[in-house]
Amino acid sequence: MTSPATLRVALAQLPVRVGDLAGNRAAIRAASAWAESVDADVLLTPEMSVTGYPVEDLLAEPGFVDAAARSVDDLAATSGHVVTVVGAPLPTDRLPVAGGARALGSTLDAVVRPLRNAAAVLADGRVQGAHAKTLLPTYSVFDDARHFGAGRRDQALFAVPTPHGPVTVALLVCEDVWDPTLVAEVAAAGAQAVLVTNASPYEVGKPARRLAVLRAAAVAGAVPVAYVNASGGQDEVVFDGGSLVVDADGQLLARAAAFTPDRLVLDLPVAPARPVTRDVVQVDRGAVPARRSLAAPTVAPPLDPHDEVWTALVTGVRDYCTRVGLPRVVLGLSGGVDSALAATIAVDALGPDAVRGVGMPGPYSSPGSVDDAAALAANLGIRFDVVPIADAYAERRTALADVVGGPGTGADPVAWENLQARLRGT
Known part of the structure; x- marks a missing residue:
């Protein structure tokens, strides 16, 4: 046939x-x-x-x-x-x-x-x-x-x-x-x-x-x-x-x-x-x-190769949040490029009303970090709150001083900087 x-x-x-x-x-x-x-x-x-x-x-x-x-x-x-x-x-x-x-x-x-x-x-x-x-x-x-x-x-x-x-x-x-x-x-x-x-x-x-x-x-x-x-x-x-x-x-x-x-x-x-x-x-x-x-x-x-990667990131965030029932996301904004990228992906995925940024300045924060984070939030049209963590950082450093070591003990100063980063997670 x-x-x-x-x-x-x-x-x-x-x-x-x-x-x-x-x-x-x-x-x-x-x-x-x-x-x-x-x-x-x-x-x-x-x-x-x-x-x-x-x-x-x-x-x-x-x-x-x-x-x-x-x-x-x-x-x-x-x-x-x-x-x-x-x-x-x-x-x-x-x-x-x-x-x-x-x-x-x-x-x-x-x-x-x-x-x-x-x-x-x-x-x-x-x-x-x-x-x-x-x-x-x-x-x-x-x-x-x-x-x-x-x-x-x-x-x-x-x-x-x-x-x-x-x-x-x-x-x-x-x-x-x-x-x-x-x-x-x-x-x-x-x-x-x-x-x-x-x-x-x-x-x-x-x-x-x-x-x-x-x-x-x-x-x-x-x-x-x-x-x-x-x-x-x-x-x-x-x-x-x-x-x-x-x-x-x-x-x-x-x-x-x-x-x-x-x-x-x-x-x-x-x-x-x-x-x-x-x-x-x-x-x-x-x-x-x-x-x-x-x-x-x-x-x-x-x-375009860059659009391809960006669309993949946005799709992954959007569908994850949608499928597990997360209507909003909260992000720590440090003024750096990593948090700026994460916030922009979230806005493209969920819209500005569903994204909230929080600035958490501590003793290792540069003066411009909060200003940069606030400018990012304004550009994206998202809510932005500032929650200083210097007092909470000092409390935890005092509690850990005998374990990690204080000034003059030879303790790695990076350990104290990481304490600030971990405190932001709290």
Whole structure:
């Protein structure tokens, strides 16, 4: 059969939140309704979109893992004609038998880990397949191999019905696409497009490196790659969004905005039909709607490197405060550049009414420190109070004199300066 020209792929760059099963489920449902409205064949949501990521020690709670699996079932029950890919931690006995997601790939040790970092395929009211993440990172903020068993490299492909005939696609999860040999393997096995779900945290320069990796992977496999990422801050991690689609020549076709929820939809030119050498899960969509025309896909411009870093800092502070219920922040302002930077980030994240500065002059403070702090507060439009700490400092120095040593005893004067800094924390 002649290969159809395109696969209509929708990418939902969601700000999923760890542990918020109901909120994440609602966000996925809203994305599914949008994908239906644009006649998408496939909707991609981020890695672990059902639970948020990184899930960490919640995965040791059987009740949470069971609730996450039930969330997948709930989403499947309301799924429609769009093939929706969601991420969740699924026990092997909750994974479909077909497709090979239950099977264990490479292992680091002898510990049996029955969970898989899975991309579940939902359509027409049920779970129709799944793919288990193959490469489990254990560096930086990642600890996947502690919780999950690795999926095999030769898991099944998926045949997705389109108005022009079926398209054979491969699913990969995050780290998998950073190994170009995996993309080449699935392409050689018959995949006409590679669809990747991700929760890829921000690092300085990461967006440019990510695009380079996707281009190299696409060229290595002569296959297009659609890559959806999460967005927003989760504790100490910030996901920078910037979801990408590249064609088989590595050319950028679409890019979502950075550091914010966004959506992309496009008709992805797929690779020509190839001999298939793996099992294929035939996805049933029910009725396949005809496609209405689309506007040209969005290609968001990359951020300036300084704007990229600044936006990451602001996003991390804003989402942390919002998600843990901190409506206001209080900062000590010393007149130095470090506190000035922290205050400016806080104002950009939360607004001036939510930020309060406190100047705390002590015996080691320069005369201009309070003036500089007051000028900063005025420039930012935040409240500023002055609370002198010289008397409190003298009291504590007297109490510690016999332990640390007073003048003439050879005690390091830096110890007394640090006392002032610690007192500000009080």
